[in-house]
Each structure stands twice: as C-alpha cells, then as structure tokens.
Amino acid sequence: MSSGSWPLWEVFVRARRGLSHVHAGSLHAPDREMALRNARDVYTRRQEGVSIWVVASEDITASSPDERDSFFDPAADKVYRHPTFYDVPEDVEYL
Amino acid sequence: MYGNDFGQPGTTDPGAGAPPHPLNAAETPDYTDALAEYFDGLIEEDQRVEPRDAMPEAYRTTLIRQMAQHAHSEIIGMQPEANWITRAPSLRRKAILMAKVQDEAGHGLYLYSAAETLGVDRSELLDKLHSGRQKYSSIFNYPTLTWADAGAIGWLVDGAAIMNQVPLCRCSYGPYARAMVRVCKEESFHQRQGFEILWVLARGTEEQKAMAQDAANRWWWPALQMFGPPDTGEHASSGHTAQSMAWGIKRFSNDDLRQKFVDMTVPQAQKLGITLPDPDLAWNEERGHWDFGPIDWDEFWRVLKGDGPCNEQRIRTRVQAHEEGAWVREAAEAYAAKQAARHQPEAVA
Ligand SMILES: [Fe+2]
Ligand SMILES: [Fe+2]
Numbered sequence: 001m002s003s004g005s006w007p008l009w010e011v012f013v014r015a016r017r018g019l020s021h022v023h024a025g026s027l028h029a030p031d032r033e034m035a036l037r038n039a040r041d042v043y044t045r046r047q048e049g050v051s052i053w054v055v056a057s058e059d060i061t062a063s064s065p066d067e068r069d070s071f072f073d074p075a076a077d078k079v080y081r082h083p084t085f086y087d088v089p090e091d092v093e094y095l
Numbered sequence: 096m097y098g099n100d101f102g103q104p105g106t107t108d109p110g111a112g113a114p115p116h117p118l119n120a121a122e123t124p125d126y127t128d129a130l131a132e133y134f135d136g137l138i139e140e141d142q143r144v145e146p147r148d149a150m151p152e153a154y155r156t157t158l159i160r161q162m163a164q165h166a167h168s169e170i171i172g173m174q175p176e177a178n179w180i181t182r183a184p185s186l187r188r189k190a191i192l193m194a195k196v197q198d199e200a201g202h203g204l205y206l207y208s209a210a211e212t213l214g215v216d217r218s219e220l221l222d223k224l225h226s227g228r229q230k231y232s233s234i235f236n237y238p239t240l241t242w243a244d245a246g247a248i249g250w251l252v253d254g255a256a257i258m259n260q261v262p263l264c265r266c267s268y269g270p271y272a273r274a275m276v277r278v279c280k281e282e283s284f285h286q287r288q289g290f291e292i293l294w295v296l297a298r299g300t301e302e303q304k305a306m307a308q309d310a311a312n313r314w315w316w317p318a319l320q321m322f323g324p325p326d327t328g329e330h331a332s333s334g335h336t337a338q339s340m341a342w343g344i345k346r347f348s349n350d351d352l353r354q355k356f357v358d359m360t361v362p363q364a365q366k367l368g369i370t371l372p373d374p375d376l377a378w379n380e381e382r383g384h385w386d387f388g389p390i391d392w393d394e395f396w397r398v399l400k401g402d403g404p405c406n407e408q409r410i411r412t413r414v415q416a417h418e419e420g421a422w423v424r425e426a427a428e429a430y431a432a433k434q435a436a437r438h439q440p441e442a443v444a
Binding site: 005006008025026027028029030031033034041042045062064065066 | 145149194197198204205209211212217273277281428430434
C-alpha cells in the first residue's frame with residue numbers, strides 16, 4: 001500500500017454564489033470524503049470558494065485534441081446561429 | 096530549480112536529446128513533422144499548450160523536470176522556517192509562520208499536480224527527490240540560525256522566488272502557468288511578513304538590529320544564486336535557457352531576473368537600514384541599474400551537488416516524514432476500502 005495508488009480527483013470550486021464551479025486543479029485522496037477535505041485545504045485556504053465539487057479523474061470523458069478540427073467543425077459553417085447574420089432595417093427598435 | 100531549469104557545467108542532458116532511431120510510429124518523420132507544425136504554431140501564436148496536446152518529447156521531459164524540481168523546492172523549503180515555529184516570538188508570529196509553511200506545502204501540491212498532467216506519478220517524483228536523482232533549490236541547504244532568518248527568508252528568498260515565478264504565469268504550458276497564478280497570489284504575503292519581521296528587528300535593541308543584519312549578510316548571496324548560473328560568460332552552464340525561452344517556458348534570462356531582483360531589493364534594504372554584504376554594490380547611472388560584485392558559482396555548484404551545510408539533514412527529514420507518515424496513508428486507504436465495501440449495491444452482497 002502506498003499513496004501511489006490513491007486515485008486522482010479533479011477539483012471544481014464555486015467562488016461566489018451566482019457563479020459556476022470552475023476547475024481549480026487536482027489532488028490524490030483515498031476516497032471522495034478525503035478528497036473533499038483535502039480540496040478545502042489545498043484550494044480554498046483564503047476563502048476562494050463557497051462550494052466544492054470533487055470528481056474522480058477517471059470518470060471524466062474528454063474530447064481529444066487530435067480530432068479537434070473534425071469534432072468542432074459542424075459549428076463552423078452555421079453563421080446563421082449568430083444575430084449579426086441577419087439584414088434588418090436600421091431604424092427598427094428593440095431588435 | 097525554484098522556477099527555472101539549468102544543466103550542470105560540462106554535462107549534457109540525457110532527457111534533451113532524441114533517441115537515435117524511432118522507437119514507434121509516433122516517432123517517424125511524417126508524424127514528427129505534423130506534430131512540429133501544430134506545436135510550433137501554438138508556440139508562435141503564444142497560445143497555451145494543454146496536457147493532451149501533441150508535444151515534442153524534449154518539451155515534455157523539460158517541463159516534468161522543471162515542475163518536479165520546483166515542487167521539491169516548495170516542500171523542502173518548509174523545513175528551514177518550520178525550525179522556528181515552536182520558538183516564534185509571539186502567538187501572532189507563530190500563526191503567520193504556520194500559515195506560510197502550510198502555503199508552501201500547498202505550492203508543492205499545485206506543482207506536483209501540474210507535473211502529473213504530463214503522465215508522471217507524484218510518488219515517482221518523490222522517489223527521485225528522496226534518492227537524490229532530482230534536485231531542489233540550493234537555497235534551502237542553509238541553516239536558519241536565528242529568528243531573524245525567518246524574516247530574511249520571507250524578504251529575500253520569497254522575494255527572489257516571486258521574481259522567478261511571475262513570468263511563469265505566462266508559461267506556454269497551461270497547467271504550470273495556472274499553478275503559478277495561484278502561487279504568486281499567495282507569495283506576496285510571504286514576502287511582506289518577512290520584511291515586517293526585519294522591519295521590527297531593525298528598529299529594536301542593538302542585539303535585534305545586529306541579528307537582522309547578520310541574517311541579511313548570510314542570505315544575500317544565496318538569494319542571488321537562486322536565479323541560476325549566468326546565461327553567458329565563463330560561468331554559464333550547459334543551460335537550457337535558450338531552448339526554454341524558445342518554447343515559451345522561460346520569459347527572461349537568469350541574469351535579467353537577477354538584475355531586477357537587485358534593483359528591487361537594494362532600496363528596500365536602505366529603508367530597513369540594513370547593509371548588503373557586497374562592497375561592489377553601486378548605482379550605475381549609465382545603465383540605470385545597480386552594479387553588484389561577482390557571485391561565488393563554485394559554492395553554488397558545491398551546495399547544489401550535496402555539499403551544503405544542511406543537504407543531508409533536509410533529505411533525512413523529508414524521508415523520515417514520508418516513512419513515519421506511512422501508517423496514516425495506509426489507514427486512510429483501509430478506511431476507504433471498508434467504506435467502499437459497505438456501499439456496494441445490495442444485489443452484490
Ligand atoms: Fe512557495
Ligand atoms: Fe513562499
């Protein structure tokens with residue numbers, strides 16, 4: 001048994017009410033409870049957060065940088081999803 | 096070591112060279128070209144490189160080594176100051192010092208996590224520290240003889256560390272840069288509390304003034320050495336400065352950062368009423384910088400290679416802490432296993 005086998009956890013911190021949780025970093029811990037406590041000590045020593053999530057790193061599925069082009073391509077040719085795409089008269093208000 | 100990376104004189108770094116023959120498809124010329132184009136493009140546009148991006152092997156090994164040695168410096172750096180926690184002169188100072196030392200443990204953790212994004216394991220890096228295969232900043236091999244040393248470390252050592260670390264907030268490797276942003280935010284308290292310790296001593300009794308002066312005398316030169324050997328001239332090491340700058344890991348040369356540090360620190364010493372132990376220290380109107388005397392690089396290499404006043408003690412203490420903490424890690428693991436078994440779905444039981 002060694003700390004080498006402790007799983008890795010990703011830590012997400014909500015800085016203030018009204019904001020979403022943002023990835024802060026990672027840490028090793030034997031279980032989720034300890035991960036949460038360690039995350040408090042490592043990432044919020046100066047009141048940087050009001051809420052913490054820890055997620056086992058191995059449970060995260062990520063897109064691959066190798067297919068970054070093909071993966072995000074479908075959005076590239078759909079300019080009509082943006083409001084600036086449309087021609088409307090300039091003197092119409094609230095549009 | 097403390098946010099920079101340098102080779103030893105007359106040695107070539109085995110990690111920096113490519114193997115003579117490709118070992119797998121990922122090292123064939125076609126692949127290498129495609130990778131180089133993508134990676135060089137990112138670097139050229141001053142974009143951040145992220146963990147799963149393709150990157151040259153030498154970039155990866157350089158970063159792992161630099162981040163590991165930076166992390167080691169943070170946790171070994173806890174020892175000289177921890178030496179004064181039980182003897183801090185007041186409850187206020189004790190609480191401050193504990194918070195500072197705890198921050199350094201945190202800095203170590205941020206950096207080990209950042210290194211792990213490149214596929215190494217923290218335990219592997221700790222092994223290398225414990226067995227002397229990876230170094231830490233030579234500054235921590237000097238003893239903290241008096242309470243004033245706690246002040247001199249905060250003022251000079253953390254001050255120099257900040258100088259090294261601020262440019263790393265723009266380092267090309269995303270996780271390293273982000274860790275540095277957190278570290279730098281915390282470091283400014285470290286520097287200020289150190290200055291405050293000396294500020295109080297420097298306005299105290301004759302003994303207290305002498306203590307502050309003595310600490311500055313002993314820490315000044317080792318602090319200047321923290322920036323690493325010169326980039327050019329007879330004392331330059333086989334160094335990685337040029338390559339690290341091309342890769343956007345490093346933003347300023349060792350000598351530039353050292354000069355900035357001297358320029359920042361001399362007026363602070365004057366304010367404290369402390370002299371710095373360098374007869375050649377003089378304002379150079381023409382350059383617009385402070386001139387300073389020659390640094391003893393032989394001492395630097397000697398201490399880095401193991402022959403400093405505290406090298407042996409630092410590693411012994413570190414290994415001892417690791418070994419004596421084994422039962423805690425094992426207990427936590429046993430508890431985690433028990434909880435996991437208890438929460439198995441009913442159907443399994
Ligand atoms: Fe630090
Ligand atoms: Fe610090």
